[in-house]
Amino acid sequence: MHPSGGRDAGRAVARAAVLLVAMGCSIDDGVRPGPPPPVVVASAVTANPDNVLAAVVTARARFADSVAVGYGLAGAALDSATPAVTTLANSAAVPLFGLAPETRYTLRVVAYGGGQVAGGDTLTLTTGALPAELPRYVASGSDPSPGYVVFAAALYGLVIDNTGRVVWYHRFLNGPGLNFEAEPTGRYYARPPTPDRTDLEPWVEIDPLGNVTRTFGCAGGLQPRFHDLIAELDGSYWVMCDEMRTMDLSGLGGVANAQVMGTVVQHISSAGELLFRWSPFDHFDITDLDPASRTGANVNWTHGNSLDLDSDGNLIVSFRSLSEITKIDTRTGAVLWRMGGLKNQFTFQDAGALAFSFQHGVRLTAPDHLLLLDNLGDPSGSRAERYEYDAPLRTARQTGSYGSSPAVT
Template sequence: MRLGPTSRTGWFVAVAIVAAAGASAAAQLAPREALGVPVPADMPRLVPSVNDKSAEGKLFIGTNSGPGYLLVFENDGTPYFYRQLASPTYDFKIQPAGVLSYWEGPPLNGWVTLDHAFAPIDTLRGTSQYETNHHGFQLLPDGHALFIVDEKRQRDMSEVVYGGYPDAVILGQHVQELDADGNLVMEWRSWDHFEITDTWQRLTSANIDYVHMNSVGVDFDGHIIVSSRHLNECTKFHRQTGEIIWRLGGKNNQFEFVNDPGMFSTQHDFRAVPGKPHHYTLFDNGVQHEPPRSRAVEYRLDLNAGTAEKVWEYVPEPFILSGTMGSVQRLPNSNTLINWAHPGLPKVTEVDPSGSVVYEADLDDSPKVYRAFRFPLAAVAPAPHLTVEPGPEGVHLVFERFGATDVDHYRVYGGDGRRAGDLIATTKERSIFLAPSDLSASALYSIKVTAIDEQGRESAESALHTFVNHFPGRGGNQIVNGSFSGGTDNWQLSVNDPARAQVIEHPEGGLAVEIEQGSESPWHVTLEQESLGLERDGEYELRFVASAETDYIMEVSIAGPCPPCVHYTDMGYLLLGPQPERFAHRFTMEKTTTFSAELHMLLGSAATTVYVDSVSLRRLDQQPTSVTGPSAPADAPGFEVAPAYPNPFNGSTRLAFALPEASLVNLAVYNMLGQLSLRLPEQRFSAGRHEIQLDKQLGGSGVYLLRLEAQSESGAKFVATRRTLMLH
């Protein structure tokens, strides 16, 4: 690796980075890898357990829990392509039209197509009067597209079933075909062909998803086939007239099942078998089987005889139950690829026609996967893909020009603010660690990367990544401007209708948020800071000082970007009063390492003014290397408050707690409006474990906050709030 000039330090050599980082940065200098390939810290890795004579092609996987990732792997688990998305994804595959596609959720909510250089082509949806559904989409060779779309209607279900809601909301699904210009050429509506009583869903619910269509495709003769999970039915209809040709399974089944008296239930991914007319595969979730079990199955339909013959199935031993999702793909060599969808179950099982497993693999963090596929792919990205991971002691860059076999080295460009015009490093590796001394002192810093091939030609530039230039050191405060001495720098106050709020001057320092109008949703006023790093299994402590002009309930959590809003820790409900109090919350990061966590302080529950100061987030299980921002005294060891038990309760409940030293203890109970419901007389407790019992003295049923405050003889003060639900 060779480092280039920066605007501050001129030329320097590789050893400067290592020396500046020091031994404590060793973990950051050794990035997460998948078979020697550097990958993002939160990217799932494929771990095969069987790798024998599989079909040709690469494995396509999209994750729809945790971080949303598009993933392409070689059989041994070597990454061929990856991309993190803003939300969970579904159905990443190569379409019959030859392009790649996947579903991207909010805020996009559409089907994204990519070329074979992984560059976006378009985002496709059904017509605007309906919501496009994420369960199925086909882009055909002639440019036509098949969509599943959703429509809600209100219906008086008391006219259909005793106990039905008079204003029930019914969710139906329709199939739309749009031509290459986006014109609607066919629409097939569930209302016109499926009765509400065809469903196995409960008809006395306020909301009824009566069809739950989860796949759409083209049969061998050009007509349309769909799977409807909540009908236990697969249906074929005429593409031009919309007339139903046959119904397989469910209450309106038209076939006698041969060799399969239990039929299928709650199925997914109904597909015509290529080259075998009247043969179909599906993933039988099998929730209604006795015992419940999932399988892949193939049927041959004889329309003259009216039979559905089971001609092949794969049922693992011991049984697997995958209650939702799942997929089956018949491969060109007659093998079958099966996805079992759920955490702890294989995401890819490939079996030969005899049912022998020739390939099996799971993702190491075992997220949910809606479908998995195998396709041949030879693609070269025009530019490197860049991941930027700021940590406590510097920033870690991971980059890869996917599919390129002639990369000689990479160039890293950086710069102040939102520009990256200075060459700051060249490297033959696919990752690099930059310490603070390698960057300028600018509050914001930007990075981009290019690839240089063996002929010396430079590729297109990666996307520009901008990050906060703040590296507190191991054990240091990750929160930037936690004392608000820089005003609202690095903080964002998010206000959504109908709430109204603004930041006002606070003469004693810290931050004051005036909530002029509250909302039923506290998140309508949120104070937040982004780009926080949490490492898996790390122990952390979040601290801050807060108060309010009136008794007030605030919620605090640390989560990933929304969507998908992965929660990492939650302090729950905190009761604020006029006197500033120091809150502390310790937690272990149990999910995959992330560098994009966000601190959320939800303030919008009512009108008042909230004061916040001295915010810090530190890792506790590492020796500090440097500290920035205000320090806070540690909690005395041994102070604990357990959740109320039993909870909910209708007679009495107990609050257990432990004290590190003799203390005066006050317990106050508040309702969800912040009003005082009960205050017990102050009591003195010795060091050790104790409990306080509460009987039916709180008032009416509902949720209550139990606020325990302890003042020790040495002057230390401890406060904790727990929630309980009282039932009459």
Template sequence: MVRTTRRRLRTTVTGTVLALGVAVLMPQAASAQPPRPTLPVGAPTYTVEVNRPQGSPGYIYYSTGMSAAALVPGAEPLLSRLPVTAPANIVLDKAGRELWRYTPPPGQTVSNFRTQTYQGKRVLTWWQGSTEGGHGSGVDMIADEHGDIIETLSPGGDSSDVHEFRLTPDGRALITSYHEVTADLSAIGGPVDARMYDTVASVVDIATKQVLFRWSAAEHVPLTESVTDGRLPGSNVYDPYHMNAISLDPRGDLVISMRNTSTVYDVDIRTGEINWQLGGKNSGFELGPGAQFAFQHDAEFADDDTLRLFNNNSSGFTTLGVSSVQWIDLDLAARRATLARNQTHPAGLTAFAMGNAQGLANGNTLVGWGMAPHISEFSPSGELVYDAALPLGTYRAYLEDRAPTRN
């Protein structure tokens, strides 16, 4: 049952996210270690708190389940006691009524559920597999509007990672994957024979499944750009890069977001050379007031000159402020970055993982607040016109003009 009462859901404390109501607390680390993040849990059901006429018509697409805890190893036994965390792709109307659900086979989870276009037709896409060490190991799925699978995809012989599966108009797919490798991490204070995750961006021809382009973070980005070694509680594997988004810039090159360098990279899709990088330790742009960001997700161009991203502003261990959606104007010639707009949630939400923003046809913006479990819609002036609390966070959320059909 959907409730429509307005609730204050959370407050934010530096380094830790607290949820009022139900909260799953991670075991405390030793006193010499920073506190582990609290895993926030939202409303018992999908709870619509704001639904104003200025909102866009349509249907909410999101994924729920264990993939929401991918960044917090050790949370799974606690979360598995909550029946609302059963993995599923879900479509609801804006009143919160469930219209469609896909449940994966036992032992698998799903994430990044949305509609895209393939061969001129509207399709449903998502990632499916298992999560481990803050990333995913599985396959990407393309289904027709009934939910029947028509293609499965992975980059060559690799497993597809949970973070990105984006289709391009010319029949290609942008896919992330993770590889555990041995590396000398003495440059960032680690051992000379450490285990770490290299993160890879692949461009795949969907029809032939041929990998057209492969770009390794470890081959192009110095380890010293990392702002955190990326080790998660209970893990000895380092994650200095943590690629979490791939999109195309206006020229057709790759825009790659890396959470653990707090940097967005623009990569030549032919040579692999980095054209420019924004944010982090070695930004190629002079950042204007407010244009700074950290631990970001979902970087993509909103127009030819404006990059939009979800600024988490927190890793769960280090918190610099509340999370927001940022629109940053880029002057490529002068190498200046200017904050054009910054959208926060009225409750001051801080998401230590996940999150996205979607530009809508009427100029509004839909925001998935990741591990601060809300889905919101804002007008161009920043007015909150839709807001819903979720049982758990969702990696990304989307508003689409119609729901899937049933056979």
């Protein structure tokens, strides 16, 4: 054996012996090294250019699985905190929402890892003023509902709390259209108008920081309606679409080449595949519409303006022109029942006539319970109304009615 080889072998044996002794001591003492504590390496806060009531805190943290941000008014305790955000490659971006305008805040990143917590440096942020053209609101009443209200106003999509304070907004170049809504996906949706009214106007999906994350519309080249949408967690969506057909209505008090518009309902996958299609041209009659509304060259036959999914997976759709709420089987397309309008199948209890007319915003608040905006059921003013119904017995009963003072139609 070469002399140097013998020396190397001896050193290796000696190192192994030392390692075994060290391991034995560690095992004997019952001590095992724990994970290192998290360390916030760097952090910064940036105002959101889309919305002065929001900001983003970026952080780099070692040995951390997630980070959050504690914040409060400058000079006061950090009495608010964001949800924790998972780190990726030792970095994370944490959004802050619902800040007050023209206010100075103190912030601090908190890192979590291995059952331990570490804080970063103190940051400061001063929010800007709200846009001068942003609408302002004041809420009144003795029993406001919890939560927030999401709606469109002028050029903005808005979120207000139950005091009327604007807590989030997004400005659209041409406004959001008549509808702006939040969905369980955590995103906002609108169908803003384009300068060319003859082109297809898609829906847009917007994240809470104001970024457009998706645009989409109807299958078959149909125009998406701006009234309502259901966005599902798997990326699919239910959408209403305008379908135009030429019909001869001369024998029904109309014109020979009437352009009749009906509301088609589609369910479309995240990949753009058409999963379900329902058309009133296959299930309704033109005579379901009041005769006075079908005399012109252009007939707004159904005017679908809201849709909701029932607990059984079937659709509840509001057709304003028909003053009707319809339940549709989402497997077969069959009409399950019709409430209101000329083809009403329900008896309205405690009411001398049909209880709603030209309604909007129909929503299921619980099984067999509806909430809607009744536009013209009471000619003196529009009202929000609640209904309880029994589908097998075909009965409905108004359980609540709420109007403004003075009345608004």
